[in-house]
Amino acid sequence: STRMRFGRGAASPAGVLRAIASGGGTDAFRLDGVDHRDDAGRLEVLATEDLAVEQIGYADVVVLSRADACSPEALRRAEERVAVQNGAAAIASAARGEMRGPSTLEALLGLRRADFVQTTPAKATHHHAYESVSLTLDGEVDGERFADFVETEVARFSGRLLRTKGILAVAGLEQRMIVQGVADLVEITFGEPWGDAKRTSRVAIVGFGLDVGSLERAFTTCAAS
Known part of the structure; x- marks a missing residue:
């Protein structure tokens, strides 16, 4: 039988971000922000995957989705994990497709200019380099x-x-x-x-x-x- 493998729509952001940010001699594109979405209840599992870790590392806004499907304590742990892995990222949450707090894309990207939360510096571990x-x-x-x-x-x-x-x-x-x-x-x-x-x-x-x-x-x- 023939087996086909389908991608999950996930990709490393590194090459694309560097190309857009460097300009490449053209003003056709402008990097306005990098947002990343993760399931709040599964972040601890996803954060052991190299690609998910890299995407969190490059993001300046991280949205934790399905916040209504996990306990307040689990959501807090997810927020803390993101803050430790990427102290530069603003963190927001969403439930049933609706943002908690910022209601527009502009407002979401505007979180980048908010004062970020003090975190303990994260050391490299076997989970992420x-x-x-x-x-x-x-x-x-x-x-x-x-x-x-x-x-x-x-x-x-x-x-x-x-x-x-x-x-x-x-x-x-x-x-x-x-x-x-x-x-x-x-x-x-x-x-x-x-x-x-x-x-x-x-x-x-x-x-x-x-x-x-x-x-x-x-x-x-x-x-x-």
Whole structure:
């Protein structure tokens, strides 16, 4: 008999994301965001599969579907697992095809600019080879020092980066500085004014073979005098 194998519609995002982000000499495409959907009740199983792990690592928004089919405790564990695996990702949940919270695609992608939750840095394990590093500074950073940090310290891991996200308070700027990176490409935009909010600077980096201690030490030198 003849057997046929059908794909599940899942694919590695790496090549496509790098091609779009690099531009390839054309302005025909623009990378606006990467969202990933997983079954909240099956995340622990799916997160042992290399492809699912890679997709979570590249995402900047992760939607946990079928949230109504699992207990609040199971949903909390799923959210924590995503946060540990990808500290740069915003997390949302959905039930019966309806989002809990953001009601439009624009609102969902807008979660990327929300302050992300502090997580314990995730070390590489036998389940996944990448790690997520969260860096925090209370107060403002010096713009030139942060640029040097990106161009020297972060650039050392060229070819091993999946995602970079930062929300920073820069000395002399009233607006939040938003950093979004795919692979080795980084884009900087500006968000809402800080106003009376406490100024805190945070960066999350997801990649392979990162030197956590070196990144932490280098980031502390970005503090504004």
